[in-house]
Amino acid sequence: MVIRELSGVILTRGPKLCNFVEWRGFKVVYKRYASLYFCMCIDQDDNELEILEIIHHYVEILDRYFGSVCELDLIFNFHKAYYILDEILIAGELQESSKKTVALLIAAQDSLVETAKEQAGSISNIIAQATK
Template identity: 95%
Template structure:
């Protein structure tokens, strides 16, 4: 099971967090500070697995972001690396060569994509095409809702004149 997902920049800024196990806010802050200190100081030639507090943290660096997932001690690290890569590939397809700024300004989309891939810390959808189709449907719904809200506000403005 995945306990949490962290996306951390090289400067130690948290760009995305998703918690699948209960942690208090104080614990979350401590976890982020502790793990970012451990992961950011590791050499690039070291393996991408860290034993931490009876769990394993699997991470992978893509450009300026570290994608980290905390898993149980007996879970398969290579499977988690594949899940991380799967998430990055879908982000890449959606944003067209995803970068840190895409995640900063469109964090809600990144969360939505992550929620389509993982549910309750387990892999939900492994098909990139299915996830892309679901995201496109969500975007379509959002656009329709925006158009309806805009036309409704225009009608109200016109009626009140």
């Protein structure tokens, strides 16, 4: 319901209009990058320009990670997109402004995932051989 209502409001706005919309007592800040829209709902007293900077920061990191991020990257790797967002924001506040630091944290997480997959594969092989 919320997504349908907000997307209807945002998608019908002209490209020359500002990126802030009043909605249900909140402000929605959005930014379009090619065919992707990134939106954040904020309180009335929050700074819209700061939120636009946070959105841009997030998209730059996604671009670096995926190499020109597109819709399919986010669909098939939504868990990575959320992980990246969790490295940048905590409770809606910017926690890490360094793209390099975020990239290092993401690389470390990817390495841990690969190691876990390898270990799980080797355990599966040991179990398969033991049960023959």
